[in-house]
Structures are given as C-alpha cells and as structure tokens.
Amino acid sequence: xxxxxxxxxxxxxxxxxxxxxxxxxxxxxxxxxxxxxxxxxxxxxxxxxxxxxxxxxxxxxxxxxxxxxxxxxxxxxxxxxxxxxxxxxxxxxxxxxxxxxxxxxxxxxxxxxxxxxxxxxxxxxxxxxxxxxxxxxxxxxxxxxxxxxxxxxxxxxxxxxxxxxxxxxxxxxxxxxxxxxxxxxxxxxxxxxxxxxxxxxxxxxxxxxxxxxxxxxxxxxxxxxxxxxxx
Numbered sequence: 001x002x003x004x005x006x007x008x009x010x011x012x013x014x015x016x017x018x019x020x021x022x023x024x025x026x027x028x029x030x031x032x033x034x035x036x037x038x039x040x041x042x043x044x045x046x047x048x049x050x051x052x053x054x055x056x057x058x059x060x061x062x063x064x065x066x067x068x069x070x071x072x073x074x075x076x077x078x079x080x081x082x083x084x085x086x087x088x089x090x091x092x093x094x095x096x097x098x099x100x101x102x103x104x105x106x107x108x109x110x111x112x113x114x115x116x117x118x119x120x121x122x123x124x125x126x127x128x129x130x131x132x133x134x135x136x137x138x139x140x141x142x143x144x145x146x147x148x149x150x151x152x153x154x155x156x157x158x159x160x161x162x163x164x165x166x167x168x169x170x171x172x173x174x175x176x177x178x179x180x181x182x183x184x185x186x187x188x189x190x191x192x193x194x195x196x197x198x199x200x201x202x203x204x205x206x207x208x209x210x211x212x213x214x215x216x217x218x219x220x221x222x223x224x225x226x227x228x229x230x231x
Contacts, residue, residue: 016040018082019075019106021066021097023050026112026133027086031058042080046093067096069103078104085127086112095121102126149226150212160219161189164226166211176203184225186217 017040020031027043028050034041035058042060045051055061064071066085077083083106087094094111101109102125111127113119119130140152150163170178180186190198194210207213215222 016082017080018042018084019044019077019080020084020086021045022086022112023054023061024086024089027084028054030084030086035059042075042077044075067093067100069100072100072104077101078106080106082106082108082110084110084112085122089114091118094118095125098122098126149222152222154219158219159217160222161214161216162222162226164213164215164222166207166209166213167225170207171209173207174203175201175205175207178207180215180225184217185221186215186225188213188215190214 016038018031018034019042020027020034021044023031023043023045027045031041031043031054040059042062043051043054043058044062044064044066046063046065048063051061051063062075064075066072066087072078083101085094085097085101087097091114094113098109098111108129109127110129110131111119111122113122113130113132114134116132119127119132122130136154139154144150144152150165152160152162154160170180175188175191178188180188188201188205190213191201191205191207192198192212192214193208198212198214199205201213215225
C-alpha cells in the first residue's frame with residue numbers, strides 16, 4: 001500500500017535523495033537545509049505531530065516505524081542515496097533503524113549519536129558516518145564564550161577553521177610580513193575589512209585594526225593565535 005502511495009510521487013534511485021529518520025530539532029534542521037540545497041527529502045517519524053508539522057515543507061513526510069525493515073522497504077527507502085538517523089535520545093530505536101537500513105542496502109548512512117558508545121555501536125552495525133552535535137556544539141560554545149573567537153568549526157584530526165579578531169602583532173602588516181604559517185602553523189584564508197565583505201587572503205593583503213580573519217590550522221595553533229587577538 002505504501003509503495004503504491006509513493007511510486008507516482010518519487011522517482012526510483014535519485015542522486016542526492018535523502019531520508020531523514022527522526023524529525024526532532026536536529027532532523028528537522030538538517031531536512032530544511034537539504035531542501036534549500038535542492039535535494040529530495042523524505043522525513044520519517046513515529047509520532048504524528050512532527051510529520052504534520054513538516055508535511056508541507058519536505059518532499060514527503062511519513063508517520064512510520066523506521067525500525068521495521070518491511071515498512072521501510074514499502075516506503076522505498078532502499079532507493080534513497082543517503083539516510084540520516086537522528087533519533088539520538090532513543091538508543092534502541094536508533095540501532096534497530098540502522099540495522100533496517102543496512103538490510104535494505106542503503107549506501108550512505110549517517111547517525112546522530114549522543115555518546116561515543118552509541119557511535120561505536122552504530123558503526124559496528126553498519127553506519128558509515130557518526131556525528132555528535134551536542135559534543136561539537138559544546139566545543140564550539142567553549143571557544144566562543146571566551147570572546148577570542150567569533151566562530152569556530154572543528155573537523156576530524158584536530159583541524160579547525162575559525163573567525164578571529166586581528167592579533168596585535170599583525171596590525172598594519174601584510175600577511176607575508178606576519179608569516180603566521182611559520183610562526184603559528186596557521187593559514188589566513190580570508191580577511192574582512194570594516195563595513196566590507198570577506199575577500200580571499202593574499203600575501204600582499206594588509207591587515208587593519210578592525211579586521212576579522214578566517215584562519216585554518218590545528219586547533220591548538222588557532223587557540224594560541226586567538227589568544228593574542230583583541231577581546
């Protein structure tokens with residue numbers, strides 16, 4: 001019945017199509033972003049309220065038990081390129097859903113995990129990617145709350161990109177003269193002058209007192225550099 005309902009509304013195996021399972025804060029936020037980027041998104045939730053809330057926004061919104069492989073098969077989930085399991089607070093449902101997706105042969109499974117144990121189990125049973133939004137946000141806020149960074153994003157392997165104020169030693173110097181890569185192991189990616197937009201950094205770019213910098217490099221190196229910037 002469900003497969004008949006969807007066969008006319010969705011093509012099979014469409015590149016970039018995503019099924020988002022769990023339409024809480026994380027799942028709904030990801031779904032909206034994916035829609036804005038032009039992807040086909042089917043949202044699935046066991047509760048009726050979030051399904052009704054997002055029915056007009058997403059390509060499809062379905063109330064269903066995603067841990068039931070037969071239900072997921074009827075929904076045509078196997079035809080989707082990506083799956084996101086965002087039921088982080090319900091460990092059992094999250095893991096059973098991953099098993100169902102794996103049985104259906106979904107090639108790219110992302111999972112929101114609340115703990116490292118959750119993430120490790122998820123990967124063992126078939127998840128290809130695990131994200132820890134609460135942990136990552138906590139790390140980001142810890143950097144922002146000190147006032148030395150305007151924004152901060154950390155990637156795997158201890159690498160980060162941050163927006164910082166100009167360190168005093170750089171004021172009125174060109175990037176070549178500052179030589180941050182040699183002194184700190186940090187690369188300036190872009191510079192924003194007061195009341196202007198960001199521009200790609202060049203060796204000849206002169207940094208002014210009210211500028212903001214986008215820098216990349218090891219987390220500890222960026223922290224040292226940001227510690228020299230004005231509050």
